[in-house]
Amino acid sequence: MRVLLSTYGSRGDVEPLVGLAVRLRALGAQVRVCAPPDEEFAKLLAGVGVELVPVGRSARALTIGTTPPSAAGLPQRAAELIAGQFDAVTTAAEGCDVLVATGVMPAVAGARSVAEKLGIRSVSVTFQQVTLPSPHHAPLAYPGRPFPPEVTDNRVLWDLDARSINALFGAALNTNRASIGLPPVDNVRDHVIGDRPWLATDPVLDPWKGSADLDVVQTGAWILPDERTLPAELTAFLDAGAPPVYVGFGSMPMRTSTDVARVAIEAVRAQGRRALLAHGWADLALIDDQDDCFVVGEVNQQALFGRVAAVVHHGGAGTTTTATRAGAPQVVVPQATDQPYWAGRVAELGIGAAHDGPTPTAESLSAALRTALTPGTRARARAVAGTVRADGTTVAARLLLDMADRERPSVSA
Numbered sequence: 001m002r003v004l005l006s007t008y009g010s011r012g013d014v015e016p017l018v019g020l021a022v023r024l025r026a027l028g029a030q031v032r033v034c035a036p037p038d039e040e041f042a043k044l045l046a047g048v049g050v051e052l053v054p055v056g057r058s059a060r061a062l063t064i065g066t067t068p069p070s071a072a073g074l075p076q077r078a079a080e081l082i083a084g085q086f087d088a089v090t091t092a093a094e095g096c097d098v099l100v101a102t103g104v105m106p107a108v109a110g111a112r113s114v115a116e117k118l119g120i121r122s123v124s125v126t127f128q129q130v131t132l133p134s135p136h137h138a139p140l141a142y143p144g145r146p147f148p149p150e151v152t153d154n155r156v157l158w159d160l161d162a163r164s165i166n167a168l169f170g171a172a173l174n175t176n177r178a179s180i181g182l183p184p185v186d187n188v189r190d191h192v193i194g195d196r197p198w199l200a201t202d203p204v205l206d207p208w209k210g211s212a213d214l215d216v217v218q219t220g221a222w223i224l225p226d227e228r229t230l231p232a233e234l235t236a237f238l239d240a241g242a243p244p245v246y247v248g249f250g251s252m253p254m255r256t257s258t259d260v261a262r263v264a265i266e267a268v269r270a271q272g273r274r275a276l277l278a279h280g281w282a283d284l285a286l287i288d289d290q291d292d293c294f295v296v297g298e299v300n301q302q303a304l305f306g307r308v309a310a311v312v313h314h315g316g317a318g319t320t321t322t323a324t325r326a327g328a329p330q331v332v333v334p335q336a337t338d339q340p341y342w343a344g345r346v347a348e349l350g351i352g353a354a355h356d357g358p359t360p361t362a363e364s365l366s367a368a369l370r371t372a373l374t375p376g377t378r379a380r381a382r383a384v385a386g387t388v389r390a391d392g393t394t395v396a397a398r399l400l401l402d403m404a405d406r407e408r409p410s411v412s413a
Contacts (some may be wrong), residue, residue, distance in 0.1 A: 001404045004096045004120075006034040006089055008081060008107035010059055010251035012316045014041045016127060016200060017102070019224030021050045023393035027401060034085075034092050034111070036060075040298070048224075055088035056081060056107075060281060063253060074142065078106040079172035085110025086176050093118055097404040100125055102200075105165065109173045109192045117180050121403050125198040127317045128338040129208055132197060132216060133158045133189075136209040140337060142168060165189045200396065201317065204387045205324055205345060217399070220392030221321045228300040234276075237294040241274055243309040244294070245369065246328075248278025252314045252335045260360070262287045264312065267365035271373060273309055302326065310352070310372045312365070315339030324351060327385035329372040333360050351381040 003024055005017040014035050021031040035041050037054035045052045081104065089111045093099060099122040101111035108124055115122035126132060130140055135154050139161035141147050145168075147157055165188050174184040185191040199208055199218045208218050230238075238244070247264040254260045261277060261284045268275040274292045277284045278299070286295050301319070305311055305326035313319045315332040320342045323330050330352030332343035343354035353371040355364060371377060 001028070001098070001401060002030045002032075002096045003400055003404075004032050004034065004089070004093050004099045006055075006085070006092075006099060006101045006107070006111040007103035008036055008056055008059070008085070009103040010063065010316075011040065012127065012251065012318045013103045015044065015224055015318060016222035017100070018044055018048060018050065019222045020100070020393045020396055021045075022048050022224065023397040024400065025050070027397050029397070029401070032092050032096070034088050053088055053092040056084040060251070063251060063281060074144075074168050075172060078169045079175070081106040082110040082113075082169075082172050082176050086114060086180065089114040090118070093120055096120055098122070098400050100400070102126065105131075105189070105192055106169050106172065109169065109188060110176065112192060112194075113173070113177050113180075113182060117182055121406070123196070123198055123400075123403070124192055124194050125200055127200050127222075128341060129199055129201065129206055129216075130338050130341050132193065132199065132208075132211070132214060133161075134209065134211040134214075136211075137341075162187055162189050198396065198399075200392060202321060202324075202388050202392070204384065204389075205321060205349070206317075219395040219399070220389040221317075222392045222396060223321070223325075223390060226300045226302045228303070230300060230303055231296070234294065234296055234299065234304075237274075237276070238307050241292075243307060244268075244274035244276040245271070245310045245312060245373075246276045246278065246304065246308040247284065247312040248280050248319075249282045249284070249314040249333070249335070250278075250316050250319055251281045252316075254282035254335070259287075261285055263360050263362050263365060265293055266362040267360070267369055270362065270366045271369050273369075273373070276308065310369060312369070315342040315346075317342060320346065321388070324381070325385055325388045325390075327378075327382040329377045329381045331355060331365070331368045331372045333365070334358060349380070349384055350377065351384050352377060 007013045024031050032051045034053045034055045036059040038058050038060050099115040099120050101108045102125040112122050138157045145164045169188050196215045200222045202221045245268045265275050277295045279297045301322050305328045310329045311323040312331045315334040330346050332346050333355040334340040334343045335358045346352040347354040353368040355368050
């Protein structure tokens, strides 16, 4: 069996596919991955011996650019993403039996359209449920397209969401579909998601409550086992004192008017704790030469989070899951998209605190840390850690094997 895994997004979109690729190869499948051409993604895939087919521009360059993406520029950006998928995926999918598409919606729309043209079975996957229509939660609003404040019915909001997505991405998608002889779609969102989308999240951390319109398959989170040892200097820092508080914001640039590193260190010191900063896309750095702080780059979080007092992070699905599995109390400082959802789940489960808003102060972050560092929160975090499943990639890989065994659909003329 040959499988193409396609995405466009940040590390949180790419790493789960790498985990699935490793599991698929262990079961005898051949795997390719379409992803942005960022060096860190190429290294990640090269480390497990999986071929990277680059698509589009650097995700990091687009994310940390001096000018954040504007609402007015979204349709143009969508057209570029969709066209890039049509070019890269068409070549990469040659000879494949199944395509897995995830990432930002225009990219998924492009990848699934290519699969449709080539007659390859495909599945749409999300790493958080807030993009799946359900009466139990509201959709995310796109930049510059807020929902009317007076509308509170989730069903009505999801109808408005479908219209907004059509306005942003419909023309670009249908223009590209027409170029390869495919008919237009009148509901981009529902076409992208399909009738049986996959939700690659842990059912305890992210319980799906159901929807009459979707047959959602929750596989469990796709986790890439990390066997790397921690750097010697980091290990020495950890061994030199009490467990520190980890602060890192992953692929978030943290565009605020405050010095986030200084705020974080002051808040951690206010709790009488040492601080461990992760450089990340926010470029966190030390603010002085005191020996109670240390900074790291790319590191094995699975090993590290079991040795820290708490994890302060942005609330990406991957980081939230890793911290939860490690039993580490969390403080989530959500920046965008699904991150407020994950912050809420951490608070609801009693395994940490949700910071109010994306811009922490030393006082607000210190208050959140006081909650996270209580013995009760740590005990609850350890209890929940034992319930998180680790078989998500195995479940997904076997589903794909079954899918590939079925009769291939007919190729579009």
